[in-house]
Amino acid sequence: MEDKLKEIRKEIFLTAYSASIAHIASAFSIVEILYTLYKCNILNYDPKNPNSEGRDYFILSKGHGSLALYQVLADVGFFDKSILKTFSKPGSILGGEPCYPYVPGVETSTGSLGHGLSYATGVAKALKLDGKKSKVYCLLGDGECEEGTVWEATMFAVHERLDNLTIIVDCNKIQKMGSLEDVMGIKSYKEYFQAFGCDVCEVNGHDVEELEKCFKQVNNSLKPRVVLANTVKGKGVSIVENNPRWHWKLPNKRELKVFVNELNISDEEIEECKKLI
Amino acid sequence: MQKAYIKTIYNLMKQDKNVILCLSDSGTDYDEMIARELPSQVINFGISENNKVAASAGLASQGKIPFVYTTNAFLAYRSYEFIRDDICLQNRNVKLVGMGSGLSWSTLGPTHHATEDIAVLKALPNLTILSPASPFELEKSILAAYQIDGPVYIRMGMSNEKEIYEDDYSFIVSKNIKITDGDMGTVFVTGSIINELLDTIEMLNKEGISLRVINVHTLKPLDEGNIIEECKNSKIVFSLEEHNIIGGLGSSIADVIATNSIDTKLIKIGLNDTFATGYGTYSEIKRLNGLDKDSIYKIIKDNL
Numbered sequence: 001m002e003d004k005l006k007e008i009r010k011e012i013f014l015t016a017y018s019a020s021i022a023h024i025a026s027a028f029s030i031v032e033i034l035y036t037l038y039k040c041n042i043l044n045y046d047p048k049n050p051n052s053e054g055r056d057y058f059i060l061s062k063g064h065g066s067l068a069l070y071q072v073l074a075d076v077g078f079f080d081k082s083i084l085k086t087f088s089k090p091g092s093i094l095g096g097e098p099c100y101p102y103v104p105g106v107e108t109s110t111g112s113l114g115h116g117l118s119y120a121t122g123v124a125k126a127l128k129l130d131g132k133k134s135k136v137y138c139l140l141g142d143g144e145c146e147e148g149t150v151w152e153a154t155m156f157a158v159h160e161r162l163d164n165l166t167i168i169v170d171c172n173k174i175q176k177m178g179s180l181e182d183v184m185g186i187k188s189y190k191e192y193f194q195a196f197g198c199d200v201c202e203v204n205g206h207d208v209e210e211l212e213k214c215f216k217q218v219n220n221s222l223k224p225r226v227v228l229a230n231t232v233k234g235k236g237v238s239i240v241e242n243n244p245r246w247h248w249k250l251p252n253k254r255e256l257k258v259f260v261n262e263l264n265i266s267d268e269e270i271e272e273c274k275k276l277i
Numbered sequence: 278m279q280k281a282y283i284k285t286i287y288n289l290m291k292q293d294k295n296v297i298l299c300l301s302d303s304g305t306d307y308d309e310m311i312a313r314e315l316p317s318q319v320i321n322f323g324i325s326e327n328n329k330v331a332a333s334a335g336l337a338s339q340g341k342i343p344f345v346y347t348t349n350a351f352l353a354y355r356s357y358e359f360i361r362d363d364i365c366l367q368n369r370n371v372k373l374v375g376m377g378s379g380l381s382w383s384t385l386g387p388t389h390h391a392t393e394d395i396a397v398l399k400a401l402p403n404l405t406i407l408s409p410a411s412p413f414e415l416e417k418s419i420l421a422a423y424q425i426d427g428p429v430y431i432r433m434g435m436s437n438e439k440e441i442y443e444d445d446y447s448f449i450v451s452k453n454i455k456i457t458d459g460d461m462g463t464v465f466v467t468g469s470i471i472n473e474l475l476d477t478i479e480m481l482n483k484e485g486i487s488l489r490v491i492n493v494h495t496l497k498p499l500d501e502g503n504i505i506e507e508c509k510n511s512k513i514v515f516s517l518e519e520h521n522i523i524g525g526l527g528s529s530i531a532d533v534i535a536t537n538s539i540d541t542k543l544i545k546i547g548l549n550d551t552f553a554t555g556y557g558t559y560s561e562i563k564r565l566n567g568l569d570k571d572s573i574y575k576i577i578k579d580n581l
Contacts, residue, residue: 100367108334112362118328119363122335129297129317130339149359152328159323 001208005031008075009236010263011084012067017250018276019088022096025234025246027068029172029205030139033229034072036211037137044134047077050104056134057107057123061116062141062170063097070094070103078105085276114147116140117167121157124165124224139168143175146184151196157224158197165224166215167198170205172233176247190228198226205229237262278434278469279376281412283307285419286344290318296342296423301329303347303376330356330373334363337370342423348382349375349391349432353398364428365401371429372422378408378432378468379519380553383562387552391432395467396524398430399497405450406496408432408467411441414494417448425450432496436559438469453500459487461581462513465504467493467526470519473563476570477577486581488515499529508539515544515577519568522547544580546573 008031016022037043037058046052060069067087074081079093086092093102097111107123110116120138127134144150157165169189173180180186193200199221203210211229219225234240239251239258251259259265283305290296290311300308300321312319322329326347333343345352352360352375364371375391382389399406405425409415415433422429441456448454456471457478466474471492478490491507493500508514508530516527527545534543548566555565563569567576 107338109362109366112358114327115331115359115363118331118359119335119338121328122332123338124335125320125332126336126339126341129341149325149327149331152323152325153332156322156325156328156332160320 005035006236006263008035008068008071010265011071013237013259013263014265014269014273015067015071015084015087017270018085018273020277021248021250022067022088023064023248024067024250025240026062026065026141026172028235028237028240029231029233030062030065030068030170031235032206032208032211033139033168033170033231034068036208036215038072038076040208040212040215042212042215043137045105047073047105050078054132054134057120057136059107059110059116059120059123059136059138060098061110061120061138062113062144063110063116065139065141065170066094066096066098069098069106073103073105079103113141113144114149117153118149120165121153121160121162124157124162125160127164128160128162135164135166137166137168139170141175142169142171142173142180142186142189145169145186145189145192154193154196154198154224161222162224163219163222166227167193167224168227168229170231171228172231174233174242174244174247176244178244188228193226193228197223199223200226200228202228202230205231206235278409278412278415278438279305281415282374282419282433283311285416287311289419289423290315293342294318295340296344297336299329299333299336299343299345301326301347301351326351326356327359330359331363333371334367334369342370342372344372344374346374346376348389349377349394350389353391353394353430357397360398360404361401365403368403368427370426373428373430375430375432377435379434379470380562380566380568381434381436381469381559383436383559384556386556390553392520392548392553393524394432395496395518395520395526396528399524399529403428404497405429406432407450407494408496409494410467410469410471410492411438413440413442414448418494421448421450432468434469436469439472441471441475448494451495451498451500453503454492454494456490456492457488459489461486461488462515463489463491463507463511464515464517464577465491465493465507465526465530466517467496468519470517470563470568473568473570473573474517477573480570480574481577488577493526496526496529499533501533504530504533505537505539508534508541511541513542513544513580515546515580517546517573520547521550523550544576546576
């Protein structure tokens with residue numbers, strides 16, 4: 001599994017590198033979360049029939065983590081892996097932010113922060129009205145939680161007893177211009193979500209077993225469940241980890257060596273990417 | 278128009294359980310009555326328009342037909358990006374009902390006026406924009422919106438607007454309706470301001486002046502064919518709207534005239550790039566802002 005996770009990060013990087021730009025650090029922090037949801041029997045889905053009745057819904061509210069989602073969707077068969085090579089290029093279905101209805105497995109367009117959770121509450125409410133058993137999972141960034149709609153949606157989800165909704169927050173503690181603590185004085189969102197009436201489960205967001213255990217717990221609370229996944233922004237490449245400078249950046253020649261070494265990238269793979277640029 | 282709205286939406290909800298009334302603390306006693314009878318079809322999202330708009334896209338994704346109802350200004354301005362990204366970009370089947378078009382929240386002042394909503398919303402792809410002139414036309418607009426599989430914005434008055442149609446008539450989306458005939462020019466009008474205009478027309482008729490009045494109840498997609506025909510047959514055309522003259526009906530008419538190289542003169546009547554001022558009854562605030570029958574009379578007369 002460790003190899004697989006490393007391979008996903010490698011593919012994320014190579015895809016970004018061939019497109020010349022992308023949000024790699026934000027994608028690196030959610031790899032284990034997505035791996036657990038899609039590969040550990042949490043989400044019910046049919047990659048050959050993305051709109052199948054009875055499926056569970058995953059909504060990536062932090063749309064800039066798209067590269068991690070695309071890798072995992074391709075890996076489980078929603079679309080062919082060769083499509084990843086077209087990322088952010090003319091004619092591609094895969095943009096820097098996921099866009100509905102072009103990408104199989106993507107339920108809604110995201111990119112502007114603070115939309116996904118509201119959308120997810122609408123889906124969860126409709127499922128409840130129709131007596132359907134499907135579940136809704138929405139992944140937010142912790143920086144994104146500065147958006148007011150996140151709290152409007154949380155309030156609504158609690159009031160409407162949307163226990164079919166799981167709100168996952170990628171707590172990497174870094175936003176574009178610095179740490180959440182420096183930018184907005186936020187140390188943790190735990191008390192915020194608790195104050196809104198949610199049950200909060202805090203986990204190591206890079207520990208698949210821990211994530212799996214948390215997601216598999218039965219929710220009897222009549223409330224939406226909040227999973228605060230503590231992560232490292234840029235996880236997997238030492239120079240990227242916990243460094244806000246890497247929010248929207250690719251490596252220079254010297255930095256590239258670190259990526260190559262730490263993600264086991266071959267010279268041929270780099271050359272292959274360069275051909276695509 | 279509100280009574281007509283409640284009656285129509287209530288009947289639709291009884292007919293189709295997928296029709297969901299989405300409120301943001303914006304309901305009336307009537308909504309509460311409906312909620313008692315059809316509790317699973319009324320959702321009050323609390324005072325959070327943006328969440329409501331995005332959530333309605335989620336409801337629509339599951340086959341629901343949300344009618345998102347709140348004060349026009351809060352819907353069009355506060356929630357604009359949510360209307361854009363969650364509804365229009367994804368072509369979700371959501372009906373946005375703005376209550377209080379133009380100056381109809383007359384005593385509450387400019388924060389509650391909707392006098393730039395057409396300008397911003399008509400630039401959104403996939404959105405149909407309906408602007409009914411009377412209670413009867415509102416009923417027809419709601420039913421038409423229900424039939425459309427896609428986003429619709431309905432600009433609705435809320436000040437006991439008068440009925441202008443005596444008999445049943447055919448309402449077709451994007452088909453303008455000729456209300457009066459005349460030979461000295463054409464006035465394109467949208468919304469309930471048509472009542473002031475019809476009074477003006479009566480004043481002009483007494484002086485032997487007759488104008489064609491065209492009710493543009495659909496602002497998007499525009500009935501271009503009718504506008505081209507009317508403009509070609511008129512030396513002068515007027516547009517009248519309870520809206521800024523920038524970006525509204527008048528600007529749409531100007532687009533049609535320019536892109537079809539039509540030789541006519543256009544006079545745009547509305548708010549002259551200003552917020553409305555003053556407070557009072559609906560009639561009083563229209564008078565204060567040059568949108569009453571006498572002000573309209575003067576502009577038309579000066580330009581004929």
